Amino acid sequence: MTVLKALKKMFGKSEAEQLAPAAPLPVSKSPTEGAYRETASPVAPAAPAEVSSQPAAPRPKAERPRRERAPKPVVAPWKVEDFVVEPQEGKTRFHDFPLAPELMHAIQDLGFPYCTPIQAGVLGYTLKGKDAIGRAQTGTGKTAAFLISIITQLTQTPPPKERYMGEPRALIIAPTRELVVQIAKDAAALTKYTDLNVMTFVGGMDFDKQLKQLEARHCDILVATPGRLLDFNQRGEVHLDMVEVMVLDEADRMLDMGFIPQVRSIIRQTPHKGERQTLLFSATFTEDVMNLAKQWTTDPAIVEIESLNVASDTVEQHVYAVAAADKYKLLFNLINDNGWERVMVFANRKDEVRRIEERLVRDGVNAAQLSGDVPQHKRIKTLEGFREGKIRVLVATDVAGRGIHIDGISHVINFTLPEVPDDYVHRIGRTGRAGADGVSISFAGEDDSYQLPSIEEKLGRKISCEMPPTELLRAVVRKPRVEPAADSE
Numbered sequence: 064m065t066v067l068k069a070l071k072k073m074f075g076k077s078e079a080e081q082l083a084p085a086a087p088l089p090v091s092k093s094p095t096e097g098a099y100r101e102t103a104s105p106v107a108p109a110a111p112a113e114v115s116s117q118p119a120a121p122r123p124k125a126e127r128p129r130r131e132r133a134p135k136p137v138v139a140p141w142k143v144e145d146f147v148v149e150p151q152e153g154k155t156r157f158h159d160f161p162l163a164p165e166l167m168h169a170i171q172d173l174g175f176p177y178c179t180p181i182q183a184g185v186l187g188y189t190l191k192g193k194d195a196i197g198r199a200q201t202g203t204g205k206t207a208a209f210l211i212s213i214i215t216q217l218t219q220t221p222p223p224k225e226r227y228m229g230e231p232r233a234l235i236i237a238p239t240r241e242l243v244v245q246i247a248k249d250a251a252a253l254t255k256y257t258d259l260n261v262m263t264f265v266g267g268m269d270f271d272k273q274l275k276q277l278e279a280r281h282c283d284i285l286v287a288t289p290g291r292l293l294d295f296n297q298r299g300e301v302h303l304d305m306v307e308v309m310v311l312d313e314a315d316r317m318l319d320m321g322f323i324p325q326v327r328s329i330i331r332q333t334p335h336k337g338e339r340q341t342l343l344f345s346a347t348f349t350e351d352v353m354n355l356a357k358q359w360t361t362d363p364a365i366v367e368i369e370s371l372n373v374a375s376d377t378v379e380q381h382v383y384a385v386a387a388a389d390k391y392k393l394l395f396n397l398i399n400d401n402g403w404e405r406v407m408v409f410a411n412r413k414d415e416v417r418r419i420e421e422r423l424v425r426d427g428v429n430a431a432q433l434s435g436d437v438p439q440h441k442r443i444k445t446l447e448g449f450r451e452g453k454i455r456v457l458v459a460t461d462v463a464g465r466g467i468h469i470d471g472i473s474h475v476i477n478f479t480l481p482e483v484p485d486d487y488v489h490r491i492g493r494t495g496r497a498g499a500d501g502v503s504i505s506f507a508g509e510d511d512s513y514q515l516p517s518i519e520e521k522l523g524r525k526i527s528c529e530m531p532p533t534e535l536l537r538a539v540v541r542k543p544r545v546e547p548a549a550d551s552e
Contacts, residue, residue, distance in 0.1 A: 141168050148176040155183035157211075160190055163218050165256035166211065173252060179204035181368045182211070188364035189342060190215055196356045197344045198367040202468070202492045206249050209235070209310045209342050213250075216308050216340065217259055217283055229277045229301045231262075231285035234333065235310040236326060238317045238462075240265040240288060241433075244443065245468055246312070247286045259283040264301075266291045267438055274300060289317070289325035296332055303332040306339055311359070314345040314352050315485070320462070323355070336361050346485050377495035378475075379502045382515065383531040387508040390478060391422060396535045397476070397504065398428060398456060405449070405471050408458045409490050410478045411511075419478060420458045426541050433459040433467075461486045467493060477505035480514040484521035 143164050148156045155178040157170050178186065181199040188195050189212035199205045213233045222232060235250075237243045247263040254261060262276045264287035273291075276282070277300060285292075285301070295301040309330070317323060333339060341360045345352045348367070356363060385393055398406055410416045413434040423430035431445045431454045448454040450469050459467075461481060472494045481487050487505075494501025507515055507528060519525050 143167050146171040151177070154178075160186055162211065162215060163257075165218070166214050166253065168256050169253045170211075172255070175207070179208075181205045181366065182208040184366035184368065185209070185342075185364075186211060188366070189340070192216075192340060194336075194341045194360040194363040195343075196348075196353075196360065196363045196365050197342070198346070198348050198365075199344065200346050200488055200492060203368060205344050206246055206312075207253070209312075209344070210246075210250050210253050212340075212342065213284060213308045213310070214253055214257065214259065218257060220307065222281075222283075223305060226281065226305060227302060228279075228281055229295070230305045231282040231301070231303070232305060233284045233308040233310075234303060234306045234329075235284070235286045235312060236289055236292065236317075236329065237286065237312045238288065238320050238322055240267060240442065241446065241467055242313065243286050243288055250284055250286065254284070261286070263287065264291045264295055266294075267442075268440060270294070277301070289322045289329060292329055293325055296329065303329065304334065306333045308340045308342070309333055311341075311343045311355075314343050314355060315347050315349060318349075318351055318355075319483075330359060346489070377500055378491050379500070380491065380505075380526050381503070382505045382507050382526050382528045384512070384528050385506050385508060385531055385536075387510060389536050390506050390508060391419070392537065392539055393506065393531055393535050394419070394476060394478060395423065395426060395428070395539050396537065398423075400535070403474055404455055405452065405469075406456045406474045406476060407467075407472055407490075407493050408456060408476045408478055409481070410458065410460065411481060413460055415479065416458050416460055423456055423458070426539055428456055429454055430456040430458060433457060435460070435462055461489070469493070470499070473501065475501065475503045477503065480505055480507060480511040480518065482514060484514075484518045487518045488521065 141164070143158070146158070146167055148158060150156065156176065157167060157178060162170075181197055181203045182205075185195050185197050185205070185208040189209070197205055197208070213235075217232055235243075235246055237246060243263055243265050247261055250261040260280050260282060261284045262273075262282045264273055264285065266288055274295075282301075287295075292301065296303065311317070311326065317326060336359060341363075343352075343356050343360060343363070383393065394408065397403075408419060410419060413436055416432050416434045417436075420430050420432035431448065433442055433445060437445070445454065445457070446467065446469070449457045458478075461483075475491050475494045477487070477490060481490065491501070491503040494503060505526075515526070515528070
């Protein structure tokens with residue numbers, strides 16, 4: 064009681080008042096939240112001069128203005144009839160083949176109304192399940208030809224009910240990392256309306272990062288270089304016993320680069336050639352290439368497309384007779400005087416590529432290099448920078464230059480003539496793409512001019528050799544250094 068008296072004296076309340084229960088608060092339902100909440104209500108009405116500190120009661124739902132929601136636009140499902148391509152004499156439409164609507168939708172998005180000659184020739188056989196050997200240069204549409212065959216096969220045939228993540232149904236082997244990346248990019252565009260997964264395995268990139276692809280989803284189409292694919296296979300991460308379609312791209316280049324022993328090891332892991340479809344593509348049909356085709360295919364259809372004219376008809380070709388000591392001056396002044404913005408320069412050796420790139424950068428030209436010594440992640444960034452116009456001049460070897468499909472390259476310069484005539488055709492094919500005009504300029508010096516006759520024989524015509532204008536041989540005036548747009552790691 065002593066405590067109660069003390070409280071009474073402190074707060075000025077009686078004992079009864081201290082112990083009396085608090086009056087219950089009225090309960091109201093919030094119309095906006097649909098949940099019950101407690102709101103305090105004064106016991107006595109407030110004086111007129113006082114402003115209530117309580118929030119105003121929410122307006123009943125019926126009194127609030129209603130905002131009309133805009134109806135969602137109705138998107139009609141895509142139909143093949145939406146892809147209108149008129150028949151033309153001498154041209155084959157994709158409509159002329161039994162392709163799935165999802166694939167036709169992707170083809171329309173890519174803007175391909177008619178087949179190229181290699182596509183029309185190959186698809187007539189491969190869509191019926193036959194093996195095929197195709198001879199065609201890069202830039203003729205052969206990538207789309209075998210991708211359309213693969214996608215058709217995989218969409219028409221349901222996948223096995225039981226399969227490991229690392230069991231691809233289609234395998235594409237290509238000799239260079241750049242070509243693998245380009246093929247995978249094309250495959251992703253053509254499979255965008257399907258459930259097929261595309262993966263790439265290339266050397267020079269993080270192994271664990273590539274492995275995580277397999278842990279996340281099934282692999283339907285695998286594009287790989289031979290060495291990295293063998294790494295995955297030998298570690299037991301990739302199993303090739305369920306491959307339904309196998310493609311060997313640029314078989315002649317794989318021969319030149321010494322990859323055939325690795326390719327043999329890979330093919331031994333796949334089903335027997337009678338149980339899979341095999342497509343082989345090569346720029347040339349040498350005796351070695353045909354022997355490989357005989358070993359790996361069954362009664363193949365042979366499709367040959369004379370594609371040299373594809374490059375030469377759209378590319379204006381020049382040859383300058385110039386001393387080796389004057390080549391760099393000629394290169395710099397050609398690029399600088401004409402203001403060319405997207406140029407590819409080819410040299411035969413990695414050390415030549417490095418020196419050319421270093422001198423261009425030192426003299427104020429935004430340049431970058433592509434060779435086997437450049438790490439893969441940097442090569443990809445360099446290509447993207449070149450594609451986006453951030454890099455003005457790309458200097459490359461033939462190995463690194465294979466598989467580069469970038470529109471808008473105005474000029475190709477052969478700083479040294481290639482030792483293999485086929486490489487000349489590949490080089491100049493980097494310009495004059497997609498119907499655009501292009502220019503190639505070759506420097507013929509005392510060390511490489513003897514290559515010219517074999518190149519002319521390959522082309523089937525002469526290329527006039529001329530002396531460069533004197534002003535293009537003047538000394539280089541050094542400009543402030545411009546750092547390359549690609550990472551300088």
